[in-house]
Amino acid sequence: MHPQVNPPSLAEQAYLFVRDRLVMLDIPPGSPINEEELGTALGMGRTPIREALKRLESERLVVAYPRRGTFATDVNISDLAHISEVRRTLEPMATAAAAARATDADRATLTELRAQLDADVAGGDNAELLRTDLALHRAIYRCVHNPFLEDTLIRYDNLATRIWCVFVPRLSGMAGHVHEHVPLLTAIIEGDGEKAAALTHAHVTGFEAAIRALI
Template identity: 50%
Template sequence: MDSTADAVSQKMSLAARAYEILRHRLIMLDIAPGDPINEAALSAELDVGRTPIREALKRLESDHLVVSYPRRGTFASNVDLKDLSTISEMREVLEPIAARKAARNITPERRRAFEATIADLRELKETDEPRALMERDLEVHRLIYSSVDNPHLMETLVRLDDLATRIWCLVIPRIPDLIGHIREHIDLLEAILEGKESAVEAHAAEHVRDFDTTLRAALR
């Protein structure tokens, strides 16, 4: 690899790292909706140049996680609760497809990852911090998405799950049984391991509907 190609690769790596860090902060509301994004401060904190930060922000804007205004700057996008219906509508269609494909694509390595995740979910405690529970919820969904072997489907699912997670984090204090919702994944993951495609589709669709119902109840 020549020096020019090496420099381009390094810049892409830095931008990807910045993107992943900022995306996680945005979906977990560590950067609150409406907060300004300070490129200079982020550049110093993450020890990367302004260019990788800007490239990361462009990707985040396409993900609907930030919004840019001419002469005003870039801000964390607001959480629009009206989006819940459209997000749930798409997830109810796509999550069962992802679960079915994951059931078809189980490898020995993936089986070990699913079994470890199931064991972790069984160990969850009522005393666990809501933040830790939400991190676990994200990990479960990412595990399933990474098993679909379809980058376009995975990208769409991750984007929708990110938007759903922002709404979820906004109402966590009003969720009566957060741990119960996350433990619902156990039946889904076990069905995936058993290759029960009809069952996994049903579990995945039911989980999305339960998510939507729980959020609507919390928003009343």
């Protein structure tokens, strides 16, 4: 028997909904967060919305000001070096761990994602490619089987993706950046941690270089 998985709480549902809208800049940086509108859209009261916003504030995606309200945080290019430093340190270690720890089910999931990637890269615009990139990273992080590390990786990848979104209208080669996941997925599927770590370091470094080239 499979263990019973409890459905996400209302606060968790609100968090996931608002988080991804903030990450993809569907809620623009600096814009106010309207709790009533979110509650209406999600069909829930303000309490779970407020719980979600507190969590998002701890992740630097929103900021609350007394007597003014809650706003989407700005995207500051000055944060790029700090975010990249964390990712260069943690992500190679994480993908090496994923190569060692991934279950048969994990490897099957990554194999399916790898097969889908060519079609996604060939047919998607930059915004869709960013969503593909985000989904791939999160799938890889789950294979680490360390919830604390997974949460940290997602948090910094979210912040990095917001920077991508700001610059995406001026970016070329986005498809190539996303397609770099093919050999990385292969290394994890095959259990080659050393190769996975090296490819990840190059991927994160390439992201930072591509953004800096546009500054």
